[in-house]
Amino acid sequence: MTDNRHFPWRRRLAAIGTAFALGLTAAVAPSTGATAAESTLPSGNTAYRTLADYERDMATLAATHPTLVKPITLPYRTTSGRVVRGIEISDNVGVDDGKPVFVTVGMHHGNEWPSGELTMEFAIDLVKNARRGHVAELLDRARVVVVPVVNVDGFVRNRRQTDTDTDMNRNYGLGWLPLPSAGSAAWSEPESRNIAWLLSTRQATVFNTQHTCIQVVLYPPLQLAAGPAQDASRLHRLASAIAGHYGPTYRALPSAEDYETTGEAIDWAYYATRGLSVTSETCPNPGMARTYQTQVLDTYAAHRAAMLEALGTAADPAEHAIIEGKAPKGAVLRVTKSFPLYTNPYAQPDGGVRPSSFTTTLTSDLDVVRPNGKFRWAVNPSYRPVPAYQADGVHGDHHGFYTEPWILTCERRDGTVLQTTPVNVDLGDRVEVDLTPCKRNFHRKDVR
Ligand SMILES: [Zn+2]
The missing domain is CATH 2.60.40 (Immunoglobulin-like)
Structure with missing residues (x-):
């Protein structure tokens, strides 16, 4: 069962409850936490996390739900020596029981903060609802691996690149080219090697990497010269379903048809593992402000539906x-x-x-x-x-x-x-x- 006493993000709300208990008026208590009370997120948050917040939230989930959540430390420290962490979520999470795996990661690009927030909120959501309805059924059939911040150095500095000035999403080995910011060699970056480890050591039947800020869900290949992927129709079906949840203005298409790149995560992931690999980019409609409200609070419900769809696909025996x-x-x-x-x-x-x-x-x-x-x-x-x-x-x-x-x-x-x-x-x-x-x-x- 979910025990809210151990959730730090619940303390704020608990404090409001205490304020009521002390006889403060209803008008006073919400004014100190007005937006907190209005948050629609599983965490109740109303602002972006710091790295310490991510680490504390993941540690709390693992400590309070040991049979459901297992911490993961990725094997390579970042260029500046930081540790990259994630969590694994499933029924009886400690046993390698052969369930299919859905891997979802945020912040290949360290300045795309909503991608980390949406990914972390989905993890909290799964844990909170792990014993109920559709989520319970999915966690019985599949395992979810969540790494909200894969480019930790970039996030800490609020910049796209890693601390070697590399765009880690140009550094994956398949089809790599020495473009500016692609790294000194294929796999030169510890951050991209971490994701290779993650997907090489479990049966990831679906892999999602979260980005901002376009309204598009992309799948391999990255270059037109590569020709269509063998599983193009399956990839398109999943990408379309995800795009459909985000909204009618979102498109699903091969990455090469959006713009051509090389060395991205999804190309290596699909051609190496054959797991369905997609890049989900979210963004407010043109003309709207890009704020926490529009990019996280207003986007989360759609993201939740999109990720449950991806998890359902990961669990579907027809897809593995x-x-x-x-x-x-x-x-x-x-x-x-x-x-x-x-x-x-x-x-x-x-x-x-x-x-x-x-x-x-x-x-x-x-x-x-x-x-x-x-x-x-x-x-x-x-x-x-x-x-x-x-x-x-x-x-x-x-x-x-x-x-x-x-x-x-x-x-x-x-x-x-x-x-x-x-x-x-x-x-x-x-x-x-x-x-x-x-x-x-x-x-x-x-x-x-
Ligand atoms: Zn990006």
Whole structure:
């Protein structure tokens, strides 16, 4: 249950309640917190958060709801040494139980404050409503990962770039080009590597990155030369649904048709994981002031509906794949794949013009916890879209998918691998894996 006594943002309202209890008139109490009483946000906030506010709110959610909220510390500190934090929200959040994952992040651009606020408010909203109705049902079927401020240095300085003057949303490796502010190399920035880690270590079936200030929801590709994404119709369906919640003036389209860029989060995310990856940009209608009122308070209800839609898509078995079977209780199952990806061709130090390559490794775990050993694992399809960016340049006419199985291992808790098996599973499909060898040897002390 939600315990408001432990929510700092509730203290203000509680203080107002105390004022009433002390016999102050109704006219007096709201005047000290007039706008607080009018806030329509889950937090009750009426002004932008500081970094300390974000950190305190996330820590409070985790401390007061330990079975529902787990803190995440991203692995790389920012250029100026700051820690990037997030939270994971689900029923029984501490167990890797194979649910599909919805990842939503704010503030790739440190001066786009509403993107962090909307993202944080959605997290608080989920926690407050975690035992009720539609939200309860979604959190039973899926896991949500929220990182409200990914470019912490930029946020603290209220500027778009990181502290190396890099636009982190030009620094992702797939199709990277050494444009001004794209960083010294693909993945040069710890902030973009953090997001790669986040999406590489869980089965993110939907990924949303929140921005301001256009009225548009974008999906891959970033460049016209790359040609349409293999899952263009699925991407368009999700982007359109999100745009529809934000309002009739919002459009959904491939990023390249808005304006062409390279090295953005959604391109790498989609082509590496096949999770549906979108950039949601919100902005007030033309001519309206860009204030906390218009960009956060007046936008939140639509954002809530949009993100619940995205979460529903993440949870929908038609939009991912299922691996199921029976394993020894207490075993750890792991799926992994590793593959090269390429930047755009660009002038290398030796004078040659060609792409650089980098390796993406996806790996995620499932804890077998049910007494009968049955498990059901929501994963992204093993068939990976062929990207336009290749070792010999850009091929916009490339299409289709690599037949590239997940490599599934069945292990003891100490890491002893008892079985390794490839698994091919397509979108909307489910496959049953036979883990008899793992079951046979799991409790045998002579098998190492
Ligand atoms: Zn932005």
